[in-house]
Amino acid sequence: MNTNTYSSEERKAIANEMLSQLGGRGFMVMVGARMPIYFERDNKVVLRMAIGKNCHSINRFEIAYNEGQDLYELRFIRQRKDIDKIVKEYKGVYCDMLPSLFEQETGMATKMPMVFVV
Secondary structure, eight states, rough: OOOOOSSSHHHHHHHHHHHHHHHHHHHHHHHHHHEEEEETTTTTEEEEEEEOOOOOOOEEEEEEETTTTEEEEEEEEETTEEEEEEEEEEEEOGGGHHHHHHHHHOOOOOSOOOOOOO
16 A cells, blocks of 8 residues: 655655755755655655764754645754754744755865855
């Protein structure tokens, strides 16, 4: 019995859109993201990835898209010995708030600073 509300192609498209809202490949490089996976939980597509070392010891990050509200949910997770501890969770987040909340919770920059050479 299949309880998924999205097809695998739709899940992939939504996960790719969430990643692009964060900054795409540039975001992944800046935060040392690896092992991105996407799945469905509570009728929402979730993108989960491991991130690099940071000052708050957060090593996993989840972003979920709530299609009905057109908003995001974020989870900052500390995983030790395959046990997840949610450090911080946000609900009702607009897409333009995603990078700043990530930077606030992890202390990691999400994009390269602009440098102008004169």
